[in-house]
Amino acid sequence: MSGGVVLRLLQFSLGLYAAVAVIHTTWLYLLLPLSRLSWPSTASAPATAHRVDRLSQSTGLNVPELNVDLDLAVLLDDDHWADVSTSRYASSELVQLPRSKVSARKIGRVSGYGVNEETLLSKAFSEAMHPTRIIPFYFKAAHSVDPDDVTITTLVTSNRFRVFKQLVERYRGPISVTIHIPLPLHSSFSTLKPDHPSRAALNSLHALYASSPLFSRFVDVHLALSPFTSPLSSEATSSTEGEGGRQFNVWRNAARLFARTDFVMMLDVDFAVCTDWRGFIRDTLRAASSSPIRHTTRTPRRAQPYVPDGANGTEIVQRLREGSAALVVPAFEHVKQEDGVDQRSFPGDKQTLIKLVQANPPVIASFHASWGPGHSSTDYERYYSIPAGSGAIYKVEQYQSAYEPYVITNKRVSWCDERFAGYGGNKAACLFEMYLSGVSFYVLSDHFLIHQSHKYEEEARREERKSNRKVYADFKEESCLRYLYRYYREGTLHTERAANAREECKKIKNISKTVSQLING
Template sequence: MVKLRAEGTKIISKGIKWLVQIYVVLSVMYTLNHFYTEYLYNDLDGNIIQRNEPELETQIPLSWGQDRLSWKSHSGVYDYMTEEFFLSKVFSESMQPSHVIPYYFRAQEAPNEEDITITTLITLDRFSVFDRLATNYKGPISVTIHVNDDQESRDKLINALHDLYNNNPYMKQYVDVHLVVDKFERQFNMWRNIAKFFARTNYVMMLDVDFHPCTNFRRTILDSPEIMEKLRAGNTALVVPAFEYADLIEGLYYTTFPRTKEDAIELVNSKRLVMFHAAWKPGHGSSNYTHWYGANELYKVTQYQYQYEPYVIFPKHSIWCDERFVGYGANKAACLFELYLSGIDYWVLPNDFLIHQTHEYLESARRNERKFNKKLYDHFREELCFRYARNFIINGEWETPKAHNLKETCQKIRGFTQAIKYFTKADK
């Protein structure tokens, strides 16, 4: 009886060891798979690593993110760094880790350098309106698309993106697509910087995807020697006035939007069309809509204030949006404030306009994020005033027109006058 129990015990012991071994093997396999899918992004049926651009001579094709960006020194020595490492520094002020995949799709038509690229950003719920923008604009677009970093979200978005891109010939012809894969929602300024960084023209337009270009402002600008001369000078940003319908229901039907300034003014006179966010005048009031109604030529924005956030066309080689602004509130205003302080003047196009296409807002998120970003923006403006003032003084630009916007905007900041005296004295 004892012998039988001992043999039975051995059998049970062997069975337990066998089960333990199976468990260990399965655990290792699961861990490896988790690491592979969550951190290397290479297990998405080939979708996430899509790159349809021709291979560049300066790159050695490896797995995604490990492509080598190389350059040759005067002494003949080659140096290199990985693409992922390079981009981690380019967008280092954003929330990390964040993985940038440039040119997931590259437009088949290479744009002319003297053209205007719309730079924008979208999430999955804005694919349909972006489809309309590509069809309507028929020009270069550089778009950043955020991909939530989980398997289900990635697969859903990538599949929808392929359908979107393959079903619209204008998308294939004109649109460069860049992906950001991370867990951080609403890094708007980082997404804007990515779209601008990879734009392939000398001029860009920072546009929210929900706005419908009712007129061909691109041709207005490119066909005007006067306007192009201003853009080439590097100190001009062109404002395209933005409207919305008083009855937001009308804003759902983009096919009925006016296509000429005369038709738009008729709707304004009947109070059906109003300045975008008319209830919050600081946002667009500096464009001086009353003057716009009767204008026939470019006019300068003379009543700038720090909450102004128009939709503008400006040189690509200009300031970058500060990536510390995450979420709703002040992000675009901060970007345009720095552009203005850097010496860029705003000029309003007299005959072109945009209309907002109505959609729902995440009001709860907006309320909280605006509160946080307001505090950040208050400190940010002071920081910029002191930093740019010192920069202008050291570079000998303090007494030039380039410093005019800064002097006019920053003079009321406490301690600013004393700081200028110190910077000026220290520079001598």
Template sequence: MTSGSTWHQAPSSDMNSGIHPRAGQDILYISSENTDAQQVAQSWTNIEGFFGECTITGTSEHVSEPNLKSKLFSSALGPSTLKPYYYKARHPVHQKDITLSTLVTRNRFPVLGRLASHYKGPISAAIHINDDATKDQVMKELDGLFDTNPDVRQYVDVHLIIDPFDRQFNLWRNVAKLYARTDYIMMLDVDFYLCTDFRHRVLSNPSVLAKLDAGRTALVVPAFEYLLQDDGLDASTFPTHKTDLIQQVQQDRIDMFHKSWLNGHGATNYSHWYTSSDLYKVTDYNFSYEPYVIFKKDGAPWCDERFIGYGANKAACLYEIYLAGLEYWVLPDDFLIHQTHSYPEDTRRKERQYNRKLYSNFREELCLRYSRKYMATGEWDTARSDNLKTECQKIRGYRSAV
């Protein structure tokens, strides 16, 4: 935002209810009070049908909302109808807070309701609705969720994505992140139960907040799952203290999430976590690592939207975060547990085959791109490039290319 710019609130008949006007209209816009002819002023509004306005030396150029959004999400399948803040949380949002950034489909509406009632903090939910004959019924179900659950009305910002394209997970993640209204976000799958109060533990710790504010740290909350699916159905029975969790681990009832795919969460170093009482750094990173993390929203990379369907989509997000110079640090007393549900394994298997090939090329592309960036910005010999140098040298031909 330019110097001298201020936020203004646009009039809306729904402002008192806390519900967004439901017409894709933004409730906030920026105007500039700086009259310097050399100053570029940006105004984000679509009250008159425009999403953005750029004023330069006294002239105005308008960018239509569909055109701007097509650029924002140009790597995804489209077109999509995006309605940010279709529902807007009534509870005041404090900037120094942690927003749960999540994506939700129709069959997870009840889970979103339970999450809102449990967390009682800001949630930015990207909700995908298929643009087909089921759309009206799904909208009624969503409205029913807000009508019946006061915690959803209080804490959840809903951003609708309406199109015929299933499983564009990274696009949905980017939408949820883009419209989160706090300094920090947690990229979370809605099926996970928050067993501990990491939110207040982090926000009340000045040293941890300082690490987040520096923009070089992502905090890992270890994830677990029950070995018997039936044990993971009722979240009210889940342990809420580390000692109780470890006892169930020792009883072979619960273990790290997706233990059969060790690369996904193994770098968290669960054996160390069981005995640790201090924040510790992930030192055995691998490119398949996909923990659930808390990080500063501004300055963090976006998820690559070319990954569509199951397989590597979240790992690609975390990989770019890592190459961008963020370190993963594990919270010693907090944890999540997966709530059991069925998986469409046939669909997953086919999509994983495609995304495995895409991810291999993506990692090589990213290593070269970030190498160019660090060299051009003078950061090649700084600590920011350490993750890249360690990880990218594993790629055949990288050294000679650099």
């Protein structure tokens, strides 16, 4: 073989080696890290049928055959609890936290730091009663997500599956739900007897998800596993209403964290969606995106179909997008509990609603009318006075700290404080912190929700409310001092953003002197 041929072969080999090296380096240091920047699912995604087989083998459950197109549930393995040592929080899945662009340019490649998914979630929900394990996207809906859509975020225990299905069928839009599944401490599903309540609950969840194609189209399901029965008792109870220690704000936060749209509606599962507020929000967001903001002339309160400060609907949804506005959908209930059982009989427009409210005797009234602080700030008399179809949005002008309406917000508003266990103060705390952070509330006067009647576990609720009354009082004081100090350090204490905190925190007797000194000092 001549020297020229050998030289050409050597050059070809070196060129091939260089090409392979470039491809390998590009994949290892650029494409692979970029592919991991999004949150991974908690398990790989093999074919649907294979995943059903694996789930059945792991849990021993009789999983129903699913004939709908869905990304089926993740596999639950035998190690569900992470309460023994820190290392047991670890999972094989990593969440990649990328370096900054500046850092990447300095080192000449894209890289990051991987955090075990369960470790990250344990920190995210560190205020929960432990052990509690959150499993995101146990079921993941197949629908494509529009960021400007509104996701209903809610929480469900196994005794409320029937009413949850009604919510899915009525809304027909994105829903992110946290479902509590009880699991005894130091247990796995595969070790439980076939008739154990935990296995029955998971089996019921699979049957529910397979019962309608609307679930696989719209509903993302996240599991909350915990061994608790009632927060005030270590004894087992036959009632499922006390499941999971009633960690409502933990479950609310999980549902919102994993919502895939920019806007969310924080809703209890037993409320019927009666009007198309979702369509109204989406249309108004589109209008706001395509037209400049124009301020209108201030007009008298009753004649003006929008808020009294002169802002119109387009401006309000701009504030919604910025995270400084929350839209209230007024809540109602039937006067006689037996009249509110069947959602099919509920009114579907404001005109019909008003007739039922003004009937003699009234058929429908404002929600929890016997306890005014919860919803009276909505100003129902003003709501009734505005003609149906006006598109009116009016501002809540008499906020007070027990106010707990059902609101549509930007996903990135303040989170719900997770110290509460059981009924009393938990939802009001979510709204209170929103208010301190600078969020104002605006009422959609053409829209409403109606509560579906059901029996309450009154004795347990009474005890929980008693204990949470003190928790809520402490929470308000701490939140006020935290926000006022933040505004003070930012130099924004006397701006419009801090106005809510300045006014509301002066009302709290135990810290009023400190607040006055901070504001006036």
